[in-house]
Amino acid sequence: NAGVTQTPKFRVLKTGQSMTLLCAQDMNHEYMYWYRQDPGMGLRLIHYSVGEGTTAKGEVPDGYNVSRLKKQNFLLGLESAAPSQTSVYFCASSSQGVGNEQFFGPGTRLTVL
Amino acid sequence: GEDVEQSLFLSVREGDSSVINCTYTDSSSTYLYWYKQEPGAGLQLLTYIFSNMDMKQDQRLTVLLNKKDKHLSLRIADTQTGDSAIYFCAESMTGRRALTFGSGTRLQVQP
Numbered sequence: 001n002a003g004v005t006q007t008p009k010f011r012v013l014k015t016g017q018s019m020t021l022l023c024a025q026d027m028n029h030e031y032m033y034w035y036r037q038d039p040g041m042g043l044r045l046i047h048y049s050v051g052e053g054t055t056a057k058g059e060v061p062d063g064y065n066v067s068r069l070k071k072q073n074f075l076l077g078l079e080s081a082a083p084s085q086t087s088v089y090f091c092a093s094s095s096q097g098v099g100n101e102q103f104f105g106p107g108t109r110l111t112v113l
Numbered sequence: 114g115e116d117v118e119q120s121l122f123l124s125v126r127e128g129d130s131s132v133i134n135c136t137y138t139d140s141s142s143t144y145l146y147w148y149k150q151e152p153g154a155g156l157q158l159l160t161y162i163f164s165n166m167d168m169k170q171d172q173r174l175t176v177l178l179n180k181k182d183k184h185l186s187l188r189i190a191d192t193q194t195g196d197s198a199i200y201f202c203a204e205s206m207t208g209r210r211a212l213t214f215g216s217g218t219r220l221q222v223q224p
Contacts, residue, residue: 004155033211040121042201042214043156058211090155100144100205102212104155 001026004105006091012111013081021076021108023091031094032074033058033102034066036087043090049074081112117215119202124221131189133218135202138183142204145178146212147187150199159187159200189220197222 004025013019023032030051035043035058045058049068063085065077074093078085088109092102116138125131137145142164148156162169162176162185169176175188189196199219203212 035214040216042117042216043212044214045211048211092156100212101158101161102156104157106155107153 003027004091004093004103006089006105006108008108009106010109012113013078014113015082017081018077018079019081019110020078021089021091021110023074023076023093023105024072025074025091025093025103026072027093027095027103028071029093029095029103030071031096032068033092033094034064034074034076035090035092036060037090037107038087046076046089081110083112086110086112117202117204117213119200119215119218121216122219122221124223125192126223127192127194129192131187131192131196131220131222133187133189133200133202133220135185135187135215136183137185137202137204137213139204139206139213140180140183141206144205145176145185146201146203146205147174147176148201148203148214150201150217152198156201192220192222194222194224196220 007022033048034046047066052071055066067075088107091105094102146161147159173190177186199217201217202215
């Protein structure tokens, strides 16, 4: 099992450009999440999904869109990147089981110039 | 509101015990977690405790929960240099699958 994978690992964008981050999990998990990590601020939830075809807003959703067309994939889109979106982005997934352990991907480091 | 707070930094000597503390504000928390993040990597779950428990022990790790004071701690016995990392406290609440994370405590282990 690969667990949770993220592509790309690194990306540099110019202000106004768009991009999509891909998260894939092979654990048949129902729940998937996108977080961003900024220095001294821990992880903040951007969007999440409780199943295929569903998405919901998290704590900091503005400027991002997501889609969950397939159960194993969760895409995070930036339509018009801004320097404030420079961050490390983590995807996670979890099952419906007790304890709600979230499994994290290795992260995508995004810089917006 | 939801808020999870941790001290930013802890330095210990190899072989000593480390105690990392966390406070949270939401009394409806169901599970509380400790995650470890090594440089350049994602978060890895170390352990978790259900909110009706006071203590959980797992090898070198001991989690203590004081629900009255909303205080959670992680004790690492016989701390090793490989324990150097950032440790995140997190909580989940009834009906909410996503977690609320603290800002992380950087543990530095001196040889």
